[in-house]
Amino acid sequence: MSKGLLTTSVGSFGKPPYLAKARSDHAAGRISAEDLDKLTRQATQEIIDLQVELGLDILVHGEMERGDMVAYFAEHFPGMSIGGLVRSYGNRYYHKPVIHNELRWDGPYTVDMWKYAQSLTDRPVKGMLTGPYTMVDWAFEEYYPSRRDAVLAMARVVREETLALQDAGARYIQIDEPAASVRFDDIDLAAEAMGIVTEGVTAKTITHICYGDFAPVYDQLIRIPVDQFDLEMANSGYDLLDVMREKGFDKEVGLGVLDVHTHKVETVEEVVAGIKRALEFMPPERIYVDPDCGLKTRTWEESADKIRVMVEAVRRVKAEYAIE
Amino acid sequence: MLVTVVGNYPKIPNLPRPARLRNAFARLDRGQITPEELAKVEDEVTIEVLKEQADAGVELLTDGQVRWFDEQTYIAGKLGGVEINGLIRFFDTNTYYREPIINGPVAWREPILIRDYAFARDNASRPVKPVLTGPYTLARLCRNDHYSSFEDVAFGLAEALNAEAKALAAEDPPLIQFNEPAITRHPEDARLAESIWRRLLSGLSGETAVSFYFGPPGDAVAAALNAGFTTVGVDTTIPGVLDAIAAGPKPPKLAAGIMDSRTTRLEDVDVLAGHVEAAAALAGSDNLYVNPNIGLEFLPREQAQAKLVRLVEGVNKARGGAK
Ligand SMILES: [Zn+2]
Numbered sequence: 001m002s003k004g005l006l007t008t009s010v011g012s013f014g015k016p017p018y019l020a021k022a023r024s025d026h027a028a029g030r031i032s033a034e035d036l037d038k039l040t041r042q043a044t045q046e047i048i049d050l051q052v053e054l055g056l057d058i059l060v061h062g063e064m065e066r067g068d069m070v071a072y073f074a075e076h077f078p079g080m081s082i083g084g085l086v087r088s089y090g091n092r093y094y095h096k097p098v099i100h101n102e103l104r105w106d107g108p109y110t111v112d113m114w115k116y117a118q119s120l121t122d123r124p125v126k127g128m129l130t131g132p133y134t135m136v137d138w139a140f141e142e143y144y145p146s147r148r149d150a151v152l153a154m155a156r157v158v159r160e161e162t163l164a165l166q167d168a169g170a171r172y173i174q175i176d177e178p179a180a181s182v183r184f185d186d187i188d189l190a191a192e193a194m195g196i197v198t199e200g201v202t203a204k205t206i207t208h209i210c211y212g213d214f215a216p217v218y219d220q221l222i223r224i225p226v227d228q229f230d231l232e233m234a235n236s237g238y239d240l241l242d243v244m245r246e247k248g249f250d251k252e253v254g255l256g257v258l259d260v261h262t263h264k265v266e267t268v269e270e271v272v273a274g275i276k277r278a279l280e281f282m283p284p285e286r287i288y289v290d291p292d293c294g295l296k297t298r299t300w301e302e303s304a305d306k307i308r309v310m311v312e313a314v315r316r317v318k319a320e321y322a323i324e
Numbered sequence: 325m326l327v328t329v330v331g332n333y334p335k336i337p338n339l340p341r342p343a344r345l346r347n348a349f350a351r352l353d354r355g356q357i358t359p360e361e362l363a364k365v366e367d368e369v370t371i372e373v374l375k376e377q378a379d380a381g382v383e384l385l386t387d388g389q390v391r392w393f394d395e396q397t398y399i400a401g402k403l404g405g406v407e408i409n410g411l412i413r414f415f416d417t418n419t420y421y422r423e424p425i426i427n428g429p430v431a432w433r434e435p436i437l438i439r440d441y442a443f444a445r446d447n448a449s450r451p452v453k454p455v456l457t458g459p460y461t462l463a464r465l466c467r468n469d470h471y472s473s474f475e476d477v478a479f480g481l482a483e484a485l486n487a488e489a490k491a492l493a494a495e496d497p498p499l500i501q502f503n504e505p506a507i508t509r510h511p512e513d514a515r516l517a518e519s520i521w522r523r524l525l526s527g528l529s530g531e532t533a534v535s536f537y538f539g540p541p542g543d544a545v546a547a548a549l550n551a552g553f554t555t556v557g558v559d560t561t562i563p564g565v566l567d568a569i570a571a572g573p574k575p576p577k578l579a580a581g582i583m584d585s586r587t588t589r590l591e592d593v594d595v596l597a598g599h600v601e602a603a604a605a606l607a608g609s610d611n612l613y614v615n616p617n618i619g620l621e622f623l624p625r626e627q628a629q630a631k632l633v634r635l636v637e638g639v640n641k642a643r644g645g646a647k
Contacts, residue, residue: 083588084338084624089411089420090393091349093336096624098588138418140588182416211413261410 003324004284005275005314008058008254009051010208010230011128011174012069012294013303019043019064040064041116047300048120054304055311058172058288059125061117063296069130069176070097070138072109077157079103083140097139099150105157108164115168124172127165131177131207132158132197133190138179151189155196166203174206175226181209187220195225206230206254210293215243222249230254232292235261238274245281253282256292257313258306263298265305271313284323289314325600325609326383327639330535330557330581331455331503332395332619333373333388334628345369345390366391367443374448376629381636384498384613385452387444389621394421395457395503396465403484404431405470412465415505415538417586417622424466430480432487442495451498458502458534459485459524460517465506475516482523489528499531499555505618508539514547521551531555537581537618540565549573557581559617560599570606578607581617583635588627596638604642614639 015023019039026036047062066072074080074097083098110127118125132154136147144150158175165173175197180190198205208230214221222229233240233256244253255278257271278287289310295303317323336343348365351357373388392398394414400406405428411420441454462485463478471477489500502524507517525532534548535557545568548556557579560566569578580603583591604612616635620628 084626085334085336085343086624087335087419087621089414089422091346093343093346142587142589179416179418182413 002057002318004287005318005323006057006288007311007314008056008126008288008290009060009307010254010256010290010292010294011060011063011126011176012066012296013047013060013062013064014296014299015064016043016046016300023067044113044117045120048117048125050300050304051307052121052123054307056307057123059117059121059123060128061113061125063128063294065113068094069178070135071095073130073135074098074139076107076109077103078106079143080139099136099139099141099143101143103150103153103157105160107161108168110161111164111168114165114170118169125170126206127162127168127170127173127203129158129161129165129173129175131175131180131190132193133186134177134179137183137186147186148189151193152196155193159197159199162197162201162203162205166201171203172206173201173203174208174230176208177224178208178210180207180224181214181217181221182211184217184220187217188223191220191224198225204228204252206252208254208293214240218243218247222251226251228252228254228288230256230288230290232256232259233274234266234270234292235259238277241277241281249282252286252288253278254288254290257289257310258291260291260293260295260298260306263302265302266309268309268313268316271310272316275313275317279317279321284318284321325604325612325614325639325643327381327636328384328453328579328613328615329377329382329386329632330537330585330615330617330619331386331389331501332392332621333377333386333390334621334623334625335369335373335388335390337625367447370440370444371447374444374452377632378449380629380632381639382632383450385444385448385450386455387440387452389455389619391440394419395619396421396424396462399436399457399485399488400424400462400466400481402433402436403481404433405429405480406466409467415509419622421465424462425469426466426471426477426480427469429470430477430484432484435491436488438491438495441492441497445495445497453499453501453533454492454497455501455503455535456485456488458504459520460513461504461506463520464510475520478516478520479523482520486524486526486528489524489532493528493530497530499533500528501533501535501555501557503535503537504544505536505538507544508536508541511542511544514543517544518547518551521548521553525552528552531577533557533577533579535579535581540568542568545569545575546572549575555579555613557613557615560603561617566602566606575607575611577611577613578603579613579615580607581615582638583616583631585616585618585620585628585631586622588623588631590631590634591638593634593637593641596635597641600639600642
């Protein structure tokens with residue numbers, strides 16, 4: 001594998017129409033769990049193949065088995081369950097999870113699908129988890145005496161799953177905390193919880209954080225104990241790079257170079273320019289190149305069009321800078 | 325003392341009750357029903373939501389904003405000079421809104437809420453108030469591609485909402501309410517907000533309310549009173565908020581958000597009664613509204629209703645104590 005500017009993606013891909021249909025058929029009792037699992041694995045194989053074909057270095061399994069990043073775990077963690085419908089926006093609703101009892105781990109819950117995905121390719125596949133702060137923040141919490149107690153209890157559960165993925169052989173484990181950047185007072189709590197999750201873990205740990213105004217909380221945020229911060233850059237004009245350069249940054253960065261919220265495909269030149277801005281103050285070994293966020297809301301065709309641009313941009317930068 | 329709500333209400337119930345509105349939208353998307361048929365379902369759901377609030381014991385209702393895609397675009401999308409863009413996360417909630425983009429002079433073209441308000445009023449067993457998103461919050465959550473400054477965007481929106489409020493005033497509502505959560509995140513803007521609100525309220529004579537939530541209001545309360553609001557709503561579940569009001573100029577009327585609508589935990593009746601008593605001691609019970617701290621839409625429908633029932637129990641307990 002190349003030594004710098006490794007390419008990857010954030011985690012989720014959209015579900016192909018046949019899987020979306022199978023999932024609603026299963027929910028309505030029209031097809032069995034076995035039939036759904038077969039199609040889930042088929043979609044996983046297809047998304048692995050697509051990533052290989054696109055030339056990505058570090059792959060994801062695409063989260064074909066997950067409804068969303070909190071609900072999947074809420075369905076499995078003892079002490080947690082799926083609650084009533086809450087509106088996300090417009091006509092979109094989701095079952096907001098509830099923490100109604102003591103949180104425990106009786107997993108693993110993600111190792112089977114990770115093993116399956118990893119068995120399909122020689123390239124490393126990331127283990128994908130949701131961080132303790134986001135798990136609690138995006139649920140109704142009805143059991144613990146304080147938010148802090150709930151988040152720390154959740155951290156102990158997520159830690160068990162992290163260790164299980166590591167034991168299974170995962171070299172990259174990503175623990176996403178998209179909620180961590182929106183409530184300034186809680187960032188230290190999110191960091192403390194992540195410390196419980198990652199303590200002594202030897203696999204490379206990554207956290208993806210998005211939708212926040214990072215600049216005012218940068219110093220706190222980078223204390224979250226992981227090896228790599230995966231951050232959206234393209235949709236904010238790479239402004240955060242200025243903050244990182246000014247205040248210092250000694251970890252790895254997952255450099256988001258594709259705005260996942262628009263259909264518009266970036267130009268190779270735009271992505272090249274973004275990567276070069278990061279290279280001005282960071283060595284290529286510490287820069288991973290990926291989209292801003294999960295590609296769940298894009299079709300595979302849209303995702304592939306965008307990723308092709310990204311891979312081509314990386315190829316050009318590597319050639320120009322003679323990066324292996 | 326009147327029990328009221330801040331604005332929105334959950335639009336679909338959980339099983340076994342059918343999610344009629346959600347299904348109607350899905351059928352509209354598939355071309356199986358017409359926009360007129362969807363509008364009819366929206367009307368019916370509005371009636372349902374009005375009845376649920378009244379059944380829970382709410383005394384001053386809203387239409388639940390049943391037709392609103394989110395708190396920004398329903399109003400902003402009907403103004404001239406505004407286009408609607410992609411999804412943005414709404415404050416620190418795990419919900420989203422479509423970002424309005426200001427790409428020309430903001431202009432009020434026609435009444436936006438009058439039909440909704442009149443429909444709700446005519447189909448409710450209790451009084452209904454119209455609720456709008458305020459100009460400061462709309463301006464903060466827009467992208468400005470036209471004006472040279474944030475102030476100009478906000479004044480443009482204030483002008484447009486003033487026209488809307490005047491049109492609503494002709495319907496003689498008990499009050500007109502503006503929700504301004506964004507100012508709680510920008511306390512440094514209180515003075516600016518005051519001038520925006522002056523423009524907003526210019527020429528309006530009836531009761532006008534402003535509602536602050538998602539944080540302590542700070543200087544926004546004094547700014548709102550200077551600008552001419554008669555009623556100020558705050559989240560009294562946040563420690564210190566009521567004390568801060570006591571220390572400043574006294575609002576003619578206070579709307580106390582005594583119950584937390586972001587958690588499904590049911591508050592203790594005594595705790596709620598205590599909040600009511602504290603607010604009544606400050607404002608006088610004749611000048612007091614009691615309501616949840618924010619809109620109820622962050623809760624599943626059944627929990628929202630259960631929490632409203634609980635809130636009313638707290639109010640009744642306080643009312644009993646006051647006798
Ligand atoms: Zn993201």
